[in-house]
Amino acid sequence: MVSEIYTHKNTSPKPCANNGLLAGRRVVIQPNMSACGWLSDAGSPALEGFVALEDATVVARMRDAGAELVGSSRMSELGFGLAGDTANRILSGGEADIALVTDTMGEARVAAAGSAVFGFKPSFGMVSRSGLVGLVPSMECYGILGKKMEDIIDTLSVIAGKDKDDPSMPDETFPDFAAARKPLKMPCTAGVLKECVDLLQDRERKAFRTGLARLEEAGLTIREVNFSEFDLFRVVHHIVASVEASSSAGKYDGVRYGHRSSSGKNWNEMYLNSRGESFGSGIKTFLFQGAYFQFESYPAFENACRNRRRLVRTSADLLGSVDLLVFPTRRLEHDAWRAATINHIYDAFLLTLPANVTGQPSLHVPSLALHAGTDIGVQLVGLRLDDPRLLSIGMKLSSTAQGGASHEV
Numbered sequence: 001m002v003s004e005i006y007t008h009k010n011t012s013p014k015p016c017a018n019n020g021l022l023a024g025r026r027v028v029i030q031p032n033m034s035a036c037g038w039l040s041d042a043g044s045p046a047l048e049g050f051v052a053l054e055d056a057t058v059v060a061r062m063r064d065a066g067a068e069l070v071g072s073s074r075m076s077e078l079g080f081g082l083a084g085d086t087a088n089r090i091l092s093g094g095e096a097d098i099a100l101v102t103d104t105m106g107e108a109r110v111a112a113a114g115s116a117v118f119g120f121k122p123s124f125g126m127v128s129r130s131g132l133v134g135l136v137p138s139m140e141c142y143g144i145l146g147k148k149m150e151d152i153i154d155t156l157s158v159i160a161g162k163d164k165d166d167p168s169m170p171d172e173t174f175p176d177f178a179a180a181r182k183p184l185k186m187p188c189t190a191g192v193l194k195e196c197v198d199l200l201q202d203r204e205r206k207a208f209r210t211g212l213a214r215l216e217e218a219g220l221t222i223r224e225v226n227f228s229e230f231d232l233f234r235v236v237h238h239i240v241a242s243v244e245a246s247s248s249a250g251k252y253d254g255v256r257y258g259h260r261s262s263s264g265k266n267w268n269e270m271y272l273n274s275r276g277e278s279f280g281s282g283i284k285t286f287l288f289q290g291a292y293f294q295f296e297s298y299p300a301f302e303n304a305c306r307n308r309r310r311l312v313r314t315s316a317d318l319l320g321s322v323d324l325l326v327f328p329t330r331r332l333e334h335d336a337w338r339a340a341t342i343n344h345i346y347d348a349f350l351l352t353l354p355a356n357v358t359g360q361p362s363l364h365v366p367s368l369a370l371h372a373g374t375d376i377g378v379q380l381v382g383l384r385l386d387d388p389r390l391l392s393i394g395m396k397l398s399s400t401a402q403g404g405a406s407h408e409v
Contacts, residue, residue, distance in 0.1 A: 005086040006071045007031045008038045013068040020066030021154050027062055028087055028096040031072040032079055032133035033142075035059050042133040043075040043084065046252035046278035048259050056131020057166065058100065058142055058159040065158040070096050077283045078135040080245070081345045082107055082336040088115040091145055098155055099145040104136050105237070105345070106329075106352020108143020109364035110336045113329045113377035116366045118394065120144045120152045123384045124359030125170045127156075128163035135248055136241040137168070139356040149398045152363075153180045153391050160387075172385060180391035188393060190215060190380070191225035191322035196351060200328060204376050208328045211369030211378040215326070218397050225318055225325070232307050233354045234346055239293055239304035240357075245283075246290030252278050285342055312358045319383050324390065327351050329364050329377025352379065361387045363394050 003009060008031065015023060029035060032042035034052035041047040055063065063069065073087040079102035087099040088111040101108050103121040112119025121143045134140055142159065146152045157177040162169060192212065200208060212222050254260040254274025261273035279287065293301045318325060328351050330336070336348035346353075355362035361382050368378040382390035 002039075005074060005089055007041070007043075007074055008035075009071040010069055013070050015066040015068050016063045017066040020064060021158055022062060022098075023066030025067055025098055025151065025154075026070045026096045027067045027098045027100060027155075028070050028073050028090045029059065029100045030075045030079070030087065030102060032075065032102060033059060033072075033100065034131040034133075035069065035072070038072055040133065042078050044077045044279065044283070046249070046258050047133065050257055052131075054131070057128040057163050059131065061159050062155070067098075067158075073099070073101075075102075076107075077280050078133070078245075078249075079104055079107070079140065080135060080283060080286065081105065081339055081348070082111060083282070083339060085111065085337070087111060087145065088117075091115055091117060091147070097147060098151050100155070101143045101145065102132070102140055103143030103356065104140040104241070105349035105356060106362075107336075107349075108145060109352050109362060109377070109379055110330050110349060112145050112364045112366065113375050114337075115145070116375060117145050117147050118149055118152050118366060118398075119364035120146075120156070120391070120394075121355055121362045122156055122160065123361045123387055125168070125172075126160045126174060126385065126387065128159075128161075128166040128169060130163055130165040136244045137248065138244060139237065139241055149391065149395050150181070152394070153177060156387065156391070175385060175388045177388050177391070180388040181395065182392060183396035183398075184389070184392040185396075187221065188219070188324070189221045189223055189322045190324050190326045191223050191318060192326045193227050193230060194224050195227055195230040196327050199350070200331065201333070204328065204332055207369045207376050208378070212326070214368045215378070215397070222326075223322060225322060227314065227318065229307075229311065229314065230354075232311060233357050234350060236304045236308045236311060237353045237357050238289075238342075238346060239301055240308060242286050242290030243293050243301050244290070246287045246294060249279070249283075249287055254278070282340070282342065282345070289342070308357055311354075315354070315358045315360065316383065323382075324393065325381040327354070327379040327381065328369065329375075329379040332374060332376060355381050358384070360384045361390050363390055365394060365397050368397075
């Protein structure tokens with residue numbers, strides 16, 4: 001069943017198990033996550049009418065853990081940005097307890113900031129991407145939205161872990177999430193990037209500083225830190241992501257599946273017309289940009305990759321002097337749901353891009369930085385594969401977040 005906010009509505013979301021970790025919890029996914037028998041068009045004409053033949057690894061694991069899959073939300077084309085995305089509306093409307101969304105630029109955290117819920121992007125490589133219709137393989141991952149920290153932790157505990165069907169997963173030992181369910185009791189120092197605070201307008205800065213004060217009330221020590229190359233995150237993400245997207249989208253040729261043009265005098269014209277009709281203007285622009293860096297300015301792509309490595313190293317070094325980094329989640333003047341151009345999309349996700357570039361875990365904590373009823377958000381970033389510690393800090397802050405509305409600026 002299709003509606004304004006669903007691409008597929010499950011009329012009988014019966015769980016496979018009644019005693020699993022997610023038993024009794026309703027989960028909404030996106031149509032770029034394969035669920036057997038459901039439309040899986042990833043919000044793109046390129047995959048019109050495509051129905052998944054089997055469950056993605058994460059979907060199968062959630063079913064086995066007792067989750068009730070209520071359906072697929074609408075989404076931005078191929079998961080790039082939040083235009084047209086309805087997962088947060090389903091969550092806010094009380095039709096689901098947990099939403100699984102693709103986080104390529106920070107979509108999970110920005111969507112969470114717009115819904116007064118927790119939003120989490122796990123470390124890259126911690127969750128299998130098998131069965132995900134992807135666009136930017138080295139930066140995208142499953143993001144989790146939940147009304148309670150327990151929703152985030154339990155969902156990640158279920159979907160994380162090695163998967164033989166995803167050979168891209170790292171060989172590193174994955175952490176145990178048992179400790180994440182207990183609030184962190186040891187002292188914690190949070191580094192606030194001066195370069196991020198400088199980007200905020202006066203009213204946003206006031207709201208964010210209120211959020212920092214609430215972190216201090218919860219026992220965290222706040223320290224200002226510098227990241228002189230912060231501006232590089234946007235450049236690196238844009239170049240690397242566009243190249244990966246251009247390469248990934250090459251498979252949508254109108255021959256094997258998805259949209260096939262009805263015009264054209266021969267096979268070659270059919271192929272060219274199918275490609276031209278398969279994407280919206282935003283994605284098409286992004287793919288053209290990626291092709292340019294692949295074939296006309298490859299040294300710029302190589303340089304972006306070198307800069308990315310340096311950003312990863314600098315972020316890790318910063319986390320050698322503090323326990324976590326703190327960012328605002330969004331800026332009020334940039335609406336991610338209305339962003340219509342590539343530049344506007346990057347404007348809307350400027351503060352969440354770093355964790356996708358470096359592969360670090362990032363948690364949005366709601367209701368700490370409110371302004372006139374709008375949450376600009378407080379976003380915590382930890383060391384890669386140190387997700388349990390970050391989530392444990394989130395548990396420590398959850399009671400503070402629940403009381404944040406009464407301290408609105």
